Amino acid sequence: MMSRCGFERYTGRVENYVRYRPGYPKRLIDFLYNEGGFSRESIIADIGSGTGLFSRLLLERGSRVVAIEPDDTMRETSERLLCDEFQRFVAIKGAAENTTLPDHSVHHIACAQSFHWFDMPSCRKEFTRILKTNGTVTLIWNRRAVESDEFASEYEKLIQRYMLDSSNSAFNKLSEVEASRFFGSGCYSVLSLPNQQTFDFEGLKGKLLSDSCIPMPGEPGYDDMIEDLKALFELYHDSGRITMRYETEAYAGRLHIA
DSSP states (O other): OOOOOGGGGGGGGHHHHHSSSOOOOHHHHHHHHHTOHHHHTEEEEEETTTSSSHHHHHTTTTTTTEEEOOHHHHHHHHHHHOOOOOOTTEEEOOOBOOOOOOOTOEEEEEEEEEEEGGGGGHHHHHHHHHEEEEEEEEEEEEEEEEEHHHHHHHHHHHHHHSSOOOOTTTOOOOOOHHHHHHHTSEEEEEEEEEEEEEHHHHHHHHHHHHHHHSOTTTTHHHHHHHHHHHHHHHHBBHHHBEEEEEEEEEEEEEEOOO
């Protein structure tokens, strides 16, 4: 059963998601294209593509992107934002465990801030089915650097205090055991890069409300949460701005097929 923080809770948060979710470092995209085999000729499946944040970065390099997203509002938003600008983009309703793509149809798979929603054994089987020979999988998260400064630590406490369900929200990286289980004996590499966003108060509020595990207006805890956020901003802002720091973690490699 999907938790209270399941992907369906993003439906009312799409505009905040588009405006305030962190992007991805250019060095990560350079790594994928310079060392990871991505190219203009690649067909890349962006699985759990959301509003197309990561798809855009691949499209800007000229690749063909097939975005797989189960949530109608998120998928339709990606189409609104990307289809007119990029002819090599298509969004399909599907899931990691059932993409609906043909066998051996994509060169690479990317899962940006989405893999923790998937059933690992089922999606691994599906990824193996749709990948071409020597195809790769890249799993990516923006992990809040909660120990980088006092604001980051206090913001994390606020998240923990008001979140509706912690089952998926805290997941932002693979353990060595989980990575080995997913990639098997296939070769994979791990890349970690600094990333950050800077917000005024309204931006910080929008970032908070883009999280699926946070109460929305009218839900229990919302008003107290916003008051606490205001107090946090007043305590730590610098000239009306606050910086949120991340580590962008990427696991890239080939799946071992037994």
